Each structure stands twice: as structure tokens, then as C-alpha cells.
Amino acid sequence: MAGVWIIAEQRDGEFRKITFEVASAAKKVADGLGTEVTALVLGSGMEGACAELGKYGVAKVLYADGDAFAAYTTDAYTNACGALIKDGGPDVLLMGASMQGKDLGGRLAARLDTGIAVDCTALAVEDGKLKATRPMYAGKVYADIFINGSPQIASLRPNVFDIVETGGEAAVESVSAEAGEIKAVVAEVQAAEEGKVDLTEATVIVSGGRGMKEADNFKLLEELAGKLNAAVGASRSAVDAGWRSHTDQVGQTGKVVTPNLYIACGISGAIQHLAGMGSSKVIVAINKDADAPIHTKADYCVVADLFDVVPELTKEV
Amino acid sequence: MNIVVCIKQVPDTEAVIKIAGDGKSIDTGDIKWVMNPYDEFGVEEALRIVKDQGGEVTVIGAGPARVVEALRTALAMGADKAIHIQDDDLYGADPIAVAKMLAKAIEPLNPDIIFFGQRAVDDDSGVVSSALAELLGLPQLSVVTKLEVADGKAKAVRPVEGQTLVLEAALPAVITAQKGLNEPRYASLPGIMKAKKKPLEVKTPADLGAERSDFIEIAVLNPPPDRAPGKTVEGESPAELAANLAKLLKEEAKVI
Ligand SMILES: Cc1cc2nc3c(=O)[nH]c(=O)nc-3n(C[C@H](O)[C@H](O)[C@H](O)COP(=O)(O)OP(=O)(O)OC[C@H]3O[C@@H](n4cnc5c(N)ncnc54)[C@H](O)[C@@H]3O)c2cc1C
Numbered sequence: 387m388a389g390v391w392i393i394a395e396q397r398d399g400e401f402r403k404i405t406f407e408v409a410s411a412a413k414k415v416a417d418g419l420g421t422e423v424t425a426l427v428l429g430s431g432m433e434g435a436c437a438e439l440g441k442y443g444v445a446k447v448l449y450a451d452g453d454a455f456a457a458y459t460t461d462a463y464t465n466a467c468g469a470l471i472k473d474g475g476p477d478v479l480l481m482g483a484s485m486q487g488k489d490l491g492g493r494l495a496a497r498l499d500t501g502i503a504v505d506c507t508a509l510a511v512e513d514g515k516l517k518a519t520r521p522m523y524a525g526k527v528y529a530d531i532f533i534n535g536s537p538q539i540a541s542l543r544p545n546v547f548d549i550v551e552t553g554g555e556a557a558v559e560s561v562s563a564e565a566g567e568i569k570a571v572v573a574e575v576q577a578a579e580e581g582k583v584d585l586t587e588a589t590v591i592v593s594g595g596r597g598m599k600e601a602d603n604f605k606l607l608e609e610l611a612g613k614l615n616a617a618v619g620a621s622r623s624a625v626d627a628g629w630r631s632h633t634d635q636v637g638q639t640g641k642v643v644t645p646n647l648y649i650a651c652g653i654s655g656a657i658q659h660l661a662g663m664g665s666s667k668v669i670v671a672i673n674k675d676a677d678a679p680i681h682t683k684a685d686y687c688v689v690a691d692l693f694d695v696v697p698e699l700t701k702e703v
Numbered sequence: 704m705n706i707v708v709c710i711k712q713v714p715d716t717e718a719v720i721k722i723a724g725d726g727k728s729i730d731t732g733d734i735k736w737v738m739n740p741y742d743e744f745g746v747e748e749a750l751r752i753v754k755d756q757g758g759e760v761t762v763i764g765a766g767p768a769r770v771v772e773a774l775r776t777a778l779a780m781g782a783d784k785a786i787h788i789q790d791d792d793l794y795g796a797d798p799i800a801v802a803k804m805l806a807k808a809i810e811p812l813n814p815d816i817i818f819f820g821q822r823a824v825d826d827d828s829g830v831v832s833s834a835l836a837e838l839l840g841l842p843q844l845s846v847v848t849k850l851e852v853a854d855g856k857a858k859a860v861r862p863v864e865g866q867t868l869v870l871e872a873a874l875p876a877v878i879t880a881q882k883g884l885n886e887p888r889y890a891s892l893p894g895i896m897k898a899k900k901k902p903l904e905v906k907t908p909a910d911l912g913a914e915r916s917d918f919i920e921i922a923v924l925n926p927p928p929d930r931a932p933g934k935t936v937e938g939e940s941p942a943e944l945a946a947n948l949a950k951l952l953k954e955e956a957k958v959i
Contacts, residue, residue: 460833460843485863489845492830495799496837501918502799504828517922522826526720527729527924535918569842570876573858574869584864590959614959632848632883633862638716638824639740639882647958658716664927668956670948671933684933686951690944698945703952703959 389421391476391537393467394439394447395486397457399432403549403587404482406442408542410550411509412480413443418511419477424448425556428466430456433558440556442549447558448474454565457572458486460493465566468497476537478516480509483541484586491541500535505543505642507665516540524638524661544586545644546665585636588617590647593636593663594629595621597652597673597692601629606693607651610700619643619663621653637662651692655680672696704758704852706749707814708782709805709832711739712766712773713825722924728795729924738773741820743780743887744880749818750781751885752852758815759783763808765801767791771903778898779890785903788911797917798826802834807911810839814875816857821846821879832879842872848883 392412395402405425412423422445427436429451436447448470454462467490471479479494481487483505495502503518507528510517518531518540533539578584585591592611594604604618611618620630622637636643638661648666653659655671655678663669664683671684672692681687688695714720714734721730738746749760762777764770765788774785788808793801809817817836822829829845836843844850847870849860857876861868890898908915936951938944952959 460845464837485846485861488829489833489843492798492802492828492833493837493843495830495918496802496834500799501797502828502830503919504830520827521927522924523714523718523720523729524716524824524827525927527722528927529924530922532920532922533918534920570844570870570872572868573871576867576869578865578867582865587864632881635882642827647952647956661716668952668958669933670952681933681935683930685931685956686948687933687935688944688948689935690941694941695945695948698942699948702945702949 388475388477389424390416390419390478390480391424391426391471391474393479393481393490394425394427395482395484396427396429396432399429399435401435401439404484404544406549407544407547408480408482409439409442409444411542411547413550413552415478415480415509415511415516419514422446424474424476426467426470428455428463428563433560436558437555440554441551443552444556447556448561449558450561450563452563452565454568459568459572460489460570461568462565463490464493464497466563468494470561470563471498471537479537479539481541483543487541491539495539498537500537500539501533502539502541503531503533504541506540507543507546509540521665525664543644545589583615583617585617585619585634585641585643589645590614590616591619591643591645592616592649592651593619593621593653594624594651595653596623596627598624598629604629606696610696610703613700613703621659650680650684651696653680654678655683704752704756704816705812705814706753706758706760706816706818707809707812708742708745708749708760708762708777708818710742710762710764710773710777711820711823712736712764712770713739713823716740716824722926726923727921736769736772738776739820739823741822741824741880741882744882744884745818745820746777746780746782747885747887748850748880749816752816756852761786761812763788763805765790765804766793774903775898776890778901778903779894780888781894784901787903787905788908789905790908796915797919798828798830799834800915800917802831802838803916804908804911804913805831805835806838807913808906809835816852816874817877819877819879821881832877836877841875841877843877844870844872845879846881847878848881850878850884
């Protein structure tokens, strides 16, 4: 049962969007290799949900049920996936470069004694091998990587790979898997604020920098974000000033984001900031300084005072 | 408390990255090297724990001779001693290979905590820490913004998409530091003077009995894809600018 395998990601029994992105990308790789996609799903009471993955190109689901699989832990996933993968011997293993995938990937690669390409933005098949493209040096270069180990593991940057519905139902096979000893236990889960979209998952981001002048002014961005169902991000200057929380920082030492639309308000466009948002599909800069570097990266440049333009924009969208 | 902090030396975040003649590596000629910014949070956290609870902080870095500078910076911040795994070819190595090498160096030290930065800002992989945890059979607490260490246990706050998790593990454990964990100190002048006299041991991979084995093969490095040149949104008034922008986003870019 070789082929292309993916590790599905679920929360509270529902597949996360990244799972569909990874499945769709895996389908293309499998087509290139002349093989099929198998999805590993670990969950609790999720068997009925598994066939749905067929819609995104998954031919077969291996479903392991257990209380220990209800929510992700490093140990349960490494133990269970590690054993199933050793057993099945896939050629390629794909997962999301989400918080879960980033936590799991390196550990699983070490367990299976193989290599991993993290946070990939493109995949191809060349001479029967996976070619993974990933940004390095904060997007200053892109590397094409081959993995000379088995399986060839790659994790995929969220929001980059298109979800492709090819139709169909996946065949679901229940398998038994051991969660093993859980060394790092999830003692508590605190939900984020109601309605707050996570930066790495948002399709639209409105970000503010030092030009926002004070914490209170971020209300303007929140109003705009509310209308666009967007997340609010920040430059390091805004975070260091204490206006926004650390988790909102976009950039080389913050989050790397790839929304469809990134609106930078009062952000100059320092190289470390561009590193975090430079591969957004469409970039808007609202900055009163026509010479600010952000304007050289933006698709749409608004050279004006953000305090005048942002409230008007909120009315328009 | 016996704490190890793994440190990577990386190009300064301002550095211009040029692709070398071989097309597979970067031209390191003009680069200014610094300690990976996330590692600073690891060093700081280790120093705070040891100040409170006693113990010793050992920093470990692998790579060519220049890596000593990053180790000296950590010693100047207050770490007690350093180990340099010296290997001229190691920069750009497969993180799994690096983890194997670090495992050989760290295992005999029997640390209670091994800190890493959550990722290095050069290859942006974040793989070495969890691979090392696996190789040593230790729990991993990744990307943490808050940490409590007491009674042989670590309790860590880990923000994930839309949630904040509190993780708990018995020591020894591998912990990776995220911004927000603390405010790293700067090395003071007396610190820098003292650092010169602190023990810094140099080992080769051969000394450690580690063999380099890379699974990852970089076929080629390319510059980032070009972006089409942008346009300046026209308008006489803020309202007109906003209306024109909204129109472009809806009708041309089709993103809202
Ligand atoms: C190791 C390291 C890591 C870093 N990592 C990051 C990172 O991850 N993310 C990050 O963002 N930065 C990072 N930085 C910091 C980075 O170098 C810049 O200092 C920072 O991004 C600047 O933030 P800013 O654009 O908000 O502020 P500034 O550079 O001060 O720019 C403010 C802009 O707002 C404009 N402005 C002011 N008022 C208005 C107004 N009323 N209307 C419209 N425009 C206005 C100004 O014209 C100016 O262009 C890092 C730096 C280092 C050294």
C-alpha cells in the first residue's frame, strides 16, 4: 500500500481547511507518480466524517479511533502515525505546515529516519521523485529540494495550495493504533476570542504599524477587518510598543502569512516585515510617505493619511 | 537545574542573500552573522531559571569557526560554558543530520531542559528541536510564550490557531522559545569581559562519533518570484481614494 499519504488535521471532530489543501495537493503528486492518496485520520467518533475526504482526491482513509486521538498531542500522533507509516511504507507523506504539522513533522521524520521539507509552497514530481519548493531566508530565496529517504516528507504552507474538488467518496478502513505514552500532556485549552480569525488562516489581513500612533487607533482596523471577515496583524514596532499582542506580529520573527489580501496601514515595509507577508496574493499599502518601501511591494498603493482613508474604506466594502 | 541551550548562528535579518556560484548555497562573503533571534529567548529563559533555582547553563552551537561569536554572545549574556561542534561544512546541512550530531553532544550532559529557538530565521525549518527530542526520547513543548518550571515539571503556554494550549511534561524536556516568552537581555560590557574567560570546548563531529547523513538535497536555489509592478490608486479626496481602492479590489483583483 505504498503511494502518497497525508496526515489529516481535525479539531473537535471536524477536518480543518488545511486538510483539504493538503489532500488536493497530494492528489496532484499521486497523479504524477501514478498512484493514489491515502489519508491517515486520527480521531474519536469521526468514522462517519472520513468518506468526505474523497471529494478532495483521497482514495482511501485509514481511520484510527481512540479517546487519545480526540485532540492532537505530539506523542499520540508520532506513535500512531509512525507505526502506521512504517507498516504501510508510503513513498510520500504530506501534512500541513500548521502549528500541528510543524510540531509533528520533525519528530516523525526522526522517528522514521528520513528527511522533511518544511513549509513548502509548491510540489512537483520529477523523475519519479517529489520535488518540494520552499522559501528560505524569509523568502529571500526559494529552494527546490529532493528528499533521499523514505517516505519523502513535506509539510505545506497554509493558504497556498488550492482546494480542488474532484468528487467521489473515499473508502474508509478502520485500523487500530497505539497512542502510547503521552509525555507532553495538554492540560488546558483556552479558546481564542469569539469571532477572532487566526492570522495564519485568514484570507484577508488588515495590519497596522507605528503609523497607527496608539493602541486605541487599532479600532479603525478592527472595524475594517470586521467587515472583511479579516484578521488584524501588526508590525513589530506596533507589538513592541505594547499596542498589540505578540501573537499578532507579522514578519521574520513573527508569523508568516499568505492571505489573498493584505492591507498594510502605517507600515514602512522593513525587510523583516516583508519577509512575513511578501507572498500574500494581493498587497495594499496605505502609507502617507510615497517613498516608503512598502509601496514598492504593494499591488495597490494609497499614498495618503490612513486616519482619513481607512474609515472611508470601511464604508465602501 | 542543568540547562542546555542550542544556538544557531544565522545571517542578520537585514542581510542581502545572494545565491552562490554553485546555485545551491548562499554566498556567505558579505554576511554579518548573529545569534538566531529566537535563540536569545531560550538563553534568557535559561538564565532566569538558573537565577531562581540554581544550576548551570551550557550553550551549544554547531558549524564553522565563526559560530564561536554567537556562543560568546550567549556567554556574555550570562551562560556558564559553551560547546562548539566545529564543522566547516555544516552550514546548510539537513536539520535531521544536525539533530543527530547535537544528540551525541547533549546526551552525556544529562540536562533537565534543552532550549531551542522555535525556528532559525535562515532555513526557517524548525525541525532540529523536535527531531532531537525524538532521538533522546524526550517530551517536546514547542513554540512557547510562557513557562513555569517547578517540582521536576514544566508547564508551558503554546498559542496555536484560534486556541491557546497549556502543556505539561515531566523534565527532562525539549522546549522551543517563541517571541513573548521574555525580553532577552543585552550582553553588558563586564559580561563580555567575563565571557572571554568562560570555558569553551571545541569538538569535531568525529570526536562525538557522529557521522553526517543528509536526506535533504537542495537541487537549486532561485530568487523569489517577481511581483507585477503595483499601481498607485488615484483620487482627490480620502473618500474617492477609498472608493477607487474598493472598486479595484472587487473588480480587478477580485479579492473582496
Ligand atoms: C532581528 C529583527 C527582527 C525583526 N522582525 C520583525 C518582524 O517579524 N516583523 C516586523 O514587522 N518587523 C520586524 N523587525 C523590525 C523592522 O526592522 C522594522 O523596525 C519594523 O517593521 C517597522 O515597523 P513599522 O513599519 O510599523 O514602523 P516604521 O518603520 O516606523 O514605519 C511607520 C510607517 O507609517 C507611516 N505613517 C505614519 N503615520 C501615518 C499616517 N497617519 N498615515 C499613513 N501612514 C503613516 C510612515 O510613513 C512610515 O512609513 C525586526 C527587526 C530586527 C532587527
